[in-house]
Amino acid sequence: MATLSPARIAAADVLSNVRRRNARARDLLRTSAPVARLTPADRALATRLALGGVRTSGTVDALLDAHLRRGHLEPRVRDALRISAFELLWLATPAHVAISQGVELVRRVSPHGTGLANAVLHRVAEEDLPALARARERVERRNCTASGIALVAALPQWLADELMVSLGTDGVCRMALSALDAPGVYVAGNACLHNDVEVEHLLSAAGLMPCSTSLPGCLSLSSAAGLAASGLVDVVDVVPADMAAQVVAWLASPAPGTRMLEVGQGRGTKSLLLESCALRRGGLAHLAAVESEAFKVAVSRTRMERARLGKAVTCTALDGRRLGEKGLPPELSGSFDSAFVDAPCSGTGTLRRHPEIAWALQEPAIRTAGQSLPALQLELLRAASTRVGAGGTLAYATCSELRQENEGVVSAFLAGQEGAAFSLVSPRSTAAFAALPPQAQRLFTAMIGPDGMVRTSRVDTPELPLDGHFLALLVREA
Numbered sequence: 084m085a086t087l088s089p090a091r092i093a094a095a096d097v098l099s100n101v102r103r104r105n106a107r108a109r110d111l112l113r114t115s116a117p118v119a120r121l122t123p124a125d126r127a128l129a130t131r132l133a134l135g136g137v138r139t140s141g142t143v144d145a146l147l148d149a150h151l152r153r154g155h156l157e158p159r160v161r162d163a164l165r166i167s168a169f170e171l172l173w174l175a176t177p178a179h180v181a182i183s184q185g186v187e188l189v190r191r192v193s194p195h196g197t198g199l200a201n202a203v204l205h206r207v208a209e210e211d212l213p214a215l216a217r218a219r220e221r222v223e224r225r226n227c228t229a230s231g232i233a234l235v236a237a238l239p240q241w242l243a244d245e246l247m248v249s250l251g252t253d254g255v256c257r258m259a260l261s262a263l264d265a266p267g268v269y270v271a272g273n274a275c276l277h278n279d280v281e282v283e284h285l286l287s288a289a290g291l292m293p294c295s296t297s298l299p300g301c302l303s304l305s306s307a308a309g310l311a312a313s314g315l316v317d318v319v320d321v322v323p324a325d326m327a328a329q330v331v332a333w334l335a336s337p338a339p340g341t342r343m344l345e346v347g348q349g350r351g352t353k354s355l356l357l358e359s360c361a362l363r364r365g366g367l368a369h370l371a372a373v374e375s376e377a378f379k380v381a382v383s384r385t386r387m388e389r390a391r392l393g394k395a396v397t398c399t400a401l402d403g404r405r406l407g408e409k410g411l412p413p414e415l416s417g418s419f420d421s422a423f424v425d426a427p428c429s430g431t432g433t434l435r436r437h438p439e440i441a442w443a444l445q446e447p448a449i450r451t452a453g454q455s456l457p458a459l460q461l462e463l464l465r466a467a468s469t470r471v472g473a474g475g476t477l478a479y480a481t482c483s484e485l486r487q488e489n490e491g492v493v494s495a496f497l498a499g500q501e502g503a504a505f506s507l508v509s510p511r512s513t514a515a516f517a518a519l520p521p522q523a524q525r526l527f528t529a530m531i532g533p534d535g536m537v538r539t540s541r542v543d544t545p546e547l548p549l550d551g552h553f554l555a556l557l558v559r560e561a
């Protein structure tokens with residue numbers, strides 16, 4: 084009998100809890116006592132396995148079910164097999180290791196299930212692994228079908244179809260080939276509290292080994308382990324945010340001293356980034372943010388206070404679709420120099436970071452006329468646009484890769500009554516872009532399409548893989 088590694092036990096338990104409690108794997112990993120007791124190397128492996136197991140679950144389940152003579156697997160046995168199949172198929176763990184560990188994981192929860200586990204995992208290794216390698220090879224040659232993309236990137240077929248249309252052949256192939264990589268770990272130094280040298284010192288003192296990037300204030304870390312424990316996030320000395328989110332915040336950032344409306348503030352990450360960018364460009368802006376969920380507004384207020392932005396940023400619980408109405412609170416009255424709509428979206432640009440999305444997202448959320456995410460996004464954009472003054476900028480952002488939520492919403496807005504006074508501008512023509520160092524300008528330029536819209540996934544970073552964020556800048560005629 085092989086000795087079962089503690090990382091695999093922890094990962095299988097996280098998967099079981101995700102299923103039983105309908106919780107997010109990342110939250111469970113952060114709060115699990117057994118995970119906290121692991122060595123740093125084992126914690127990293129448990130994290131990789133748990134997130135990968137969730138991320139690939141739909142694809143793996145279909146493969147496992149095809150190998151079963153009878154169609155039922157006890158849920159905890161399935162959790163164990165999901166971990167081992169993920170290792171076999173996407174982590175290149177040697178087959179004898181992945182299979183023997185998988186069998187031992189199954190023995191823990193179902194001593195009579197080891198024979199079945201052994202047989203099924205051997206079939207995964209002998210049949211599915213070569214099939215995946217062939218599909219991957221076709222994707223590498225850009226000779227792929229949506230079903231090949233679905234297999235290589237472990238996505239539901241409908242989402243692979245959508246991504247193929249949204250990203251084109253080259254884009255979807257690049258996405259698929261890195262879809263199961265670990266997400267990059269980035270933080271932004273909070274310029275409202277510290278200069279860049281101080282931030283690097285704080286991170287280094289916490290053993291986090293920061294590396295600077297081409298974007299001012301953006302640092303990459305080799306691992307997220309230790310970031311939460313360092314306390315630096317709680318006191319808002321640093322803001323965890325993918326570099327792609329930081330790119331969007333920089334390009335949409337308000338000019339110093341101006342008044343900006345933010346729609347969809349969430350827990351305030353972008354507010355912190357926007358103010359940090361404004362400060363780097365010369366001074367704070369006045370930010371009036373709205374968010375529909377009251378508990379997020381409370382979190383944002385606390386973070387703004389901690390970042391000493393309590394005066395510069397107001398956080399208001401409000402449905403952004405009401406922004407065109409009369410009788411709003413005083414902080415939301417009058418017109419704004421700019422508005423930033425950080426729209427609720429599918430999150431399909433962040434699948435590496437939020438593995439549940441791939442299998443939780445339902446096709447109607449994108450496609451159902453009138454009730455879909457694109458319909459809500461368009462309503463929010465229209466409402467925010469009514470508050471932008473002459474010559475002001477309206478920024479529309481998502482962390483989605485889907486055309487319907489991005490270019491589709493922008494086109495529908497421009498074709499409508501509110502959009503008639505706006506035109507698209509390239510971020511290259513903005514003061515924010517001009518304020519960037521040349522290396523960052525080159526990186527950002529590669530993300531901007533011929534239509535002037537930004538898709539961060541246009542760029543392959545030599546460093547860590549970036550999330551897929553979208554940004555369009557629109558200007559109201561003066």
Ligand SMILES: C[S@@+](CC[C@H](N)C(=O)[O-])C[C@H]1O[C@@H](n2cnc3c(N)ncnc32)[C@H](O)[C@@H]1O
Pocket residue numbers: 346347348349350351352353354373374375376379401402403404425426427428463482
């Ligand atoms: C992409 S998230 C924003 C993330 C946030 N800006 C941050 O940086 O943490 C979109 C946010 O829009 C909020 N939202 C959804 N519908 C809304 C509405 N009708 N009005 C205002 N906010 C809304 C969601 O609750 C969510 O927090």
